[in-house]
Amino acid sequence: MPWHYNNKLRSSEEVASNPSILLKLSELAVASAEAETKWQLAYQLGSLSNQKEQAEAILLHFVTDADEYVSRRALLALGVLESSQAEKLAVRAWDTGYEYQRIATLSVLRDTESAKLAEYVTKALKDGREYLVQNAHEVEGT
Numbered sequence: 001m002p003w004h005y006n007n008k009l010r011s012s013e014e015v016a017s018n019p020s021i022l023l024k025l026s027e028l029a030v031a032s033a034e035a036e037t038k039w040q041l042a043y044q045l046g047s048l049s050n051q052k053e054q055a056e057a058i059l060l061h062f063v064t065d066a067d068e069y070v071s072r073r074a075l076l077a078l079g080v081l082e083s084s085q086a087e088k089l090a091v092r093a094w095d096t097g098y099e100y101q102r103i104a105t106l107s108v109l110r111d112t113e114s115a116k117l118a119e120y121v122t123k124a125l126k127d128g129r130e131y132l133v134q135n136a137h138e139v140e141g142t
Helices: 012-016 019-029 035-045 049-062 068-080 086-094 099-111 117-127 130-140
Strands: none
Touching: 012 019, 019 035, 019 049, 035 049, 035 068, 049 068, 068 086, 068 099, 086 099, 099 117, 099 130, 117 130
16 A cells, blocks of 8 residues: 555654655645644654755745644744744744744744844733743743
């Protein structure tokens, strides 16, 4: 039986154990409407520091996905990879106004050791939404 990237027989962890398969499936998933598949692949791509350029190129497609969760998972993975694009994309995510995009912004700015972190922690505290404020306090303590 041929394997297809949405096949439930393999978990994302199994795919992640083989970077070349992960990269190939991720490339194929870019054009897919399968948000469930894409966010899991985006999450796993964040672990490919040895193939950073290839992973980053795919994540830059995922970060513009219409599905908010796919976009957010891709942004977080770009932060983990310390992508040169991460800070700019994190600021753009903040500007959406969505609480969870803002939480992701804080994580990315922390992961990339951005000079903008303190500014966005202050903005998060002023925003006042419960989970955003909790995350602001967490990143502030790191």
